[in-house]
Amino acid sequence: MFRFIVKRLFQLVLVLFAVSLIVFLFTSVMGNPVYLMVKENAPAADIQAVTAALGLDKPLPVQYGIFIKNALQGNFGKSYMNHLPALGLIVERFPATLEIVVVALLLSACIGIPCGVISGAYPKSRFSQVIMAFSIAGISMPSFWIGMVLIYYFSLHLGVLPVSGRGAVGTILGIKTSLATLDGWQHIILPSVTLALGTLATIIRLTRSGMQENMKQDYVRFAKSTGVPRRTVLFGHALKNTLIPVVTIFGMQMGTLIAFTTITETIFAWPGMGKLLIDSINSLDRPIIAAYILFVAVMFVFINFIVDILYVFIDPRIDLQ
Amino acid sequence: MRKGIAAVLGIALLLSLSGAAALAASREVVIGMPGDVHSMDPYTLNETINNAINNHLFDTLVETDNNLQPKPGLAESWEVSEDARTWTFHLRKGVAFHNGNPFTVDDVIYSFDRSKDREVGASFVHVLSTVESYEKIDDHTLKVTCKSPNALLLAHFKDLLILNKAHCEGQGNDWIALNPNGTGRYKLVEHVRGDRLVLERNPSFWGEQPVVEKVTFKPITNEGTRTANMLSGAVDLVVNVPVRDVKMLEKNKNVTVIAQPGLRAIYLNMAGWSDTPSKDAKMPLKSPDGSNPFKDIRVREAMYRAINIDEIVEKIMNGFAKPMATYSPEGYNGFNPDVKRLAYDPALAEKLLDEAGYKRQSDGYRFEVTLDAPNDRYINDGPVATAIAGYFEKVGIKVNPNLMSRSVFFSYISTTNKAGDNTHLCMTGWSDSGGESALIGLDMLYSITQNGEVKEGYGGVNRGFYCNPEVDKLIDEAIATGDPAQRGEIMKKAWQLAADDVSYIPLYFEVDLYAHGKKITYTPRKDKYVFAWDVSFND
Numbered sequence: 001m002f003r004f005i006v007k008r009l010f011q012l013v014l015v016l017f018a019v020s021l022i023v024f025l026f027t028s029v030m031g032n033p034v035y036l037m038v039k040e041n042a043p044a045a046d047i048q049a050v051t052a053a054l055g056l057d058k059p060l061p062v063q064y065g066i067f068i069k070n071a072l073q074g075n076f077g078k079s080y081m082n083h084l085p086a087l088g089l090i091v092e093r094f095p096a097t098l099e100i101v102v103v104a105l106l107l108s109a110c111i112g113i114p115c116g117v118i119s120g121a122y123p124k125s126r127f128s129q130v131i132m133a134f135s136i137a138g139i140s141m142p143s144f145w146i147g148m149v150l151i152y153y154f155s156l157h158l159g160v161l162p163v164s165g166r167g168a169v170g171t172i173l174g175i176k177t178s179l180a181t182l183d184g185w186q187h188i189i190l191p192s193v194t195l196a197l198g199t200l201a202t203i204i205r206l207t208r209s210g211m212q213e214n215m216k217q218d219y220v221r222f223a224k225s226t227g228v229p230r231r232t233v234l235f236g237h238a239l240k241n242t243l244i245p246v247v248t249i250f251g252m253q254m255g256t257l258i259a260f261t262t263i264t265e266t267i268f269a270w271p272g273m274g275k276l277l278i279d280s281i282n283s284l285d286r287p288i289i290a291a292y293i294l295f296v297a298v299m300f301v302f303i304n305f306i307v308d309i310l311y312v313f314i315d316p317r318i319d320l321q
Numbered sequence: 322m323r324k325g326i327a328a329v330l331g332i333a334l335l336l337s338l339s340g341a342a343a344l345a346a347s348r349e350v351v352i353g354m355p356g357d358v359h360s361m362d363p364y365t366l367n368e369t370i371n372n373a374i375n376n377h378l379f380d381t382l383v384e385t386d387n388n389l390q391p392k393p394g395l396a397e398s399w400e401v402s403e404d405a406r407t408w409t410f411h412l413r414k415g416v417a418f419h420n421g422n423p424f425t426v427d428d429v430i431y432s433f434d435r436s437k438d439r440e441v442g443a444s445f446v447h448v449l450s451t452v453e454s455y456e457k458i459d460d461h462t463l464k465v466t467c468k469s470p471n472a473l474l475l476a477h478f479k480d481l482l483i484l485n486k487a488h489c490e491g492q493g494n495d496w497i498a499l500n501p502n503g504t505g506r507y508k509l510v511e512h513v514r515g516d517r518l519v520l521e522r523n524p525s526f527w528g529e530q531p532v533v534e535k536v537t538f539k540p541i542t543n544e545g546t547r548t549a550n551m552l553s554g555a556v557d558l559v560v561n562v563p564v565r566d567v568k569m570l571e572k573n574k575n576v577t578v579i580a581q582p583g584l585r586a587i588y589l590n591m592a593g594w595s596d597t598p599s600k601d602a603k604m605p606l607k608s609p610d611g612s613n614p615f616k617d618i619r620v621r622e623a624m625y626r627a628i629n630i631d632e633i634v635e636k637i638m639n640g641f642a643k644p645m646a647t648y649s650p651e652g653y654n655g656f657n658p659d660v661k662r663l664a665y666d667p668a669l670a671e672k673l674l675d676e677a678g679y680k681r682q683s684d685g686y687r688f689e690v691t692l693d694a695p696n697d698r699y700i701n702d703g704p705v706a707t708a709i710a711g712y713f714e715k716v717g718i719k720v721n722p723n724l725m726s727r728s729v730f731f732s733y734i735s736t737t738n739k740a741g742d743n744t745h746l747c748m749t750g751w752s753d754s755g756g757e758s759a760l761i762g763l764d765m766l767y768s769i770t771q772n773g774e775v776k777e778g779y780g781g782v783n784r785g786f787y788c789n790p791e792v793d794k795l796i797d798e799a800i801a802t803g804d805p806a807q808r809g810e811i812m813k814k815a816w817q818l819a820a821d822d823v824s825y826i827p828l829y830f831e832v833d834l835y836a837h838g839k840k841i842t843y844t845p846r847k848d849k850y851v852f853a854w855d856v857s858f859n860d
Contacts, residue, residue, distance in 0.1 A: 031728035038443050039367060040731060040751070041764045041781025043774065047735075050443040082514075083365045083442065084495055093515065151549050163549045164541060166516050269541040271515030279356075279515075279542070284728045 004308075012301045019297040020071065023290050024064050032056075033080050033284035054080070067290070076291035079280070086287035090273055090295055096166055097265070097272030099177055101257045103188055104195035109250065112200045116207025117234055120242075121215055123208075131204060138201030147194045147267040154190060162187050164269040191268040195261060199253045206249055210242030217241075243314050251307035259296040348534040350841060350856050353547045353559040357540035358518055361509065362498035363482040364435050367444035372480070373850035374538060377520055378419075379482035379503030382410060382429065382463075383475045388652060389756030389847055391475040395424065395483055395504065396463075405470040405803045412461040416527045418485045419508050425460045431486035441494060448477050450778050470801035472808060476755035506531050506854060515540060520853070531854035551576055551836050558843055560851055562834035564639040564700065570836050581845050582643045583833040584650050585752035587699055589709070589826035590785035591615040591624070591745065595771055598745035599691075604721050606745045608688035614679050615745065615785075621823040623673035626666045627716045628709055634829055637704050642829040647816045648751070648761050650830060650847075654805055655758035655812025660820045662827070670716045681717045689719040693734055694748040698727040700831055706748050736784055742771050744784065750831070751782050754848035758812045759799040766819050768793050787824040
């Protein structure tokens with residue numbers, strides 16, 4: 001186990017190095033932020049001074065070296081637009097994003113896995129066919145469209161849910177979250193559902209195909225023939241053997257959702273990290289973009305680490321070494 | 322089951338209670354903005370939303386009324402010397418900052434110094450570039466000396482918000498941005514970045530108290546979501562209504578849409594005052610004989626006449642744009658009503674092009690240009706640029722439309738671009754909220770060359786490198802003229818000269834669109850600054 005963790009940490013360092021290099025190169029060819037910071041009629045002297053103040057006048061390798069040196073000390077620089085430390089701006093947005101992602105993942109797991117199991121075990125039933133039609137729609141419909149349709153129907157037509165924004169924030173176990181208030185829940189439903197639809201469809205389809213495969217296996221037939229109750233066969237035997245890919249995808253989806261909820265957050269004016277990212281890209285706020293991508297990279301490595309550990313619990317035959 | 326019903330009833334009760342609470346507190350407004358305030362340190366960024374919100378917290382020495390003419394702010398009165406070089410400002414007495422500190426001339430000097438501090442930001446460093454010195458006479462008198470006669474100093478002062486020296490000195494810039502302490506009409510209650518900014522009325526404000534007690538600014542960047550918030554009544558006022566949603570909002574009887582001609586001019590610049598236009602462009606100007614067709618006034622006039630502006634306004638802008646004849650908005654001092662648009666006449670355009678010697682070649686084209694334009698900066702900018710390319714093609718000018726994101730566009734077309742001289746034909750926009758057309762002329766008409774400025778700080782957005790010493794002289798004269806009426810007459814001449822030269826192709830002024838609920842009445846400002854004190858209640 002210890003060796004496994006050390007190995008993972010080593011991988012993390014490699015990943016971060018590679019990601020930082022890519023991010024740095026991409027943001028430096030993305031356009032010149034200086035022109036968005038000065039007035040359009042700024043004289044050349046102003047432009048030069050700002051360029052120098054941001055350190056953008058130095059050769060790229062030197063800039064990268066400074067960036068790495070500061071990053072190692074936890075300093076990702078100040079946002080060009082907000083003039084506040086970039087990492088702080090990201091971290092303060094993290095809870096809002098985590099909220100909608102957690103709710104979305106719970107929704108997709110609680111609905112997706114049972115639906116997948118049933119439609120995998122009884123692929124010919126009417127119920128399964130409806131589920132499959134839904135999952136195709138869920139995968140293929142873009143979230144900006146779903147979001148607007150949900151707003152139109154629930155907020156404007158029925159008038160039962162708020163259009164956008166994050167609701168009142170309360171405290172659960174010392175953590176400030178909008179999940180603690182009724183107003184918060186009202187605000188969280190639509191963005192979470194929007195986020196969940198894609199994941200839900202993926203989970204249904206993955207569970208279903210795994211189940212279909214397992215249901216044909218001898219051990220399931222054997223269990224059935226020895227009179228094990230149907231529910232135990234489905235959820236105890238077959239599902240357990242289907243779970244490895246599901247958990248993998250679940251972990252990846254979690255990472256993707258946390259990192260790139262940009263569209264959903266923009267539509268619902270949700271003050272999360274994704275909205276920060278898209279705003280920063282629009283204003284070429286390089287420190288935030290760089291810190292963000294590195295933050296996401298660390299998170300992905302961490303989530304995959306958790307997923308690997310979960311494998312052992314699901315299937316004791318797996319050896320992390 | 323009983324329990325379930327009780328819970329549902331309980332929730333219903335809670336919901337109705339919260340509704341009742343919202344009704345009782347009716348002196349509050351919620352405003353849906355297209356973006357968030359970036360910093361409450363007013364000197365970090367010069368941008369409409371940021372400036373407007375900081376104007377709630379802080380005051381300026383000089384404010385502007387709805388017609389953008391100066392009126393007293395923290396300065397109660399002022400005098401200017403005969404030669405318009407020395408200004409004396411008498412500051413208001415007995416004014417206190419939000420934390421109780423008294424306001425004196427030291428705060429003004431501290432703030433002016435801060436505006437020039439590059440450590441803070443680069444957005445305001447140019448504001449005082451015409452000022453030689455500012456000094457304290459006594460606690461409430463400030464003397465300002467300009468480098469050269471400057472009758473338009475007040476237009477610069479309206480941009481400089483006054484911070485409290487005692488509060489800020491010795492603190493880091495982050496701290497100053499997070500702890501705003503001004504003399505303004507409103508105080509900060511809370512700012513949840515990306516979600517809301519809540520301000521409450523400052524009871525000890527020195528002037529007239531606004532009627533709105535509490536205002537919440539909500540950044541809603543997505544246009545459709547802003548419209549939906551307005552329709553659902555979650556906000557009382559939204560700014561920048563998308564043109565395609567206007568009809569839908571007008572149908573709703575609880576919503577009023579306001580369309581007001583804005584200050585932002587959209588126009589074309591042609592590099593017609595150079596033999597070597599856009600030396601560094603990837604797609605250069607190509608004419609059969611290698612000459613620069615824009616140098617010929619007949620070509621410029623032909624291109625002007627080739628554009629059907631009414632069709633653009635009607636079809637692309639849904640009617641929400643106002644065709645213009647000069648860069649200066651109507652109502653600005655020096656606006657010349659006698660300058661009219663050249664009529665749309667493609668046949669005449671073709672004739673003029675023929676006369677200029679640019680006849681159609683065997684491929685049907687006379688010459689080839691690249692039209693540089695942004696596609697995410699102005700309202701429907703991409704489609705408008707594409708339409709203009711189409712009009713030029715019709716009269717035989719081959720156009721390569723080069724649409725860019727604003728993050729690339731402005732450095733690409735900048736006259737002071739170190740990266741190169743890239744553009745010979747661009748569509749872009751500009752606005753100046755100073756209320757004086759001389760300020761517009763200073764930036765847009767004053768000569769500048771491909772090698773740099775003719776006069777420091779002048780001609781910064783003269784992207785066609787238009788050069789007419791007579792116009793320069795008139796602008797210099799206007800800026801040095803203290804009497805507004807006389808100044809206006811001088812500028813009228815400048816606008817006429819620039820139009821006679823066809824120095825640019827004016828297109829239209831954007832129309833600012835707002836929508837508000839029945840509860841309130843809103844009077845928009847021309848400069849698009851959204852102020853809570855421009856809101857009044859109908860009950």
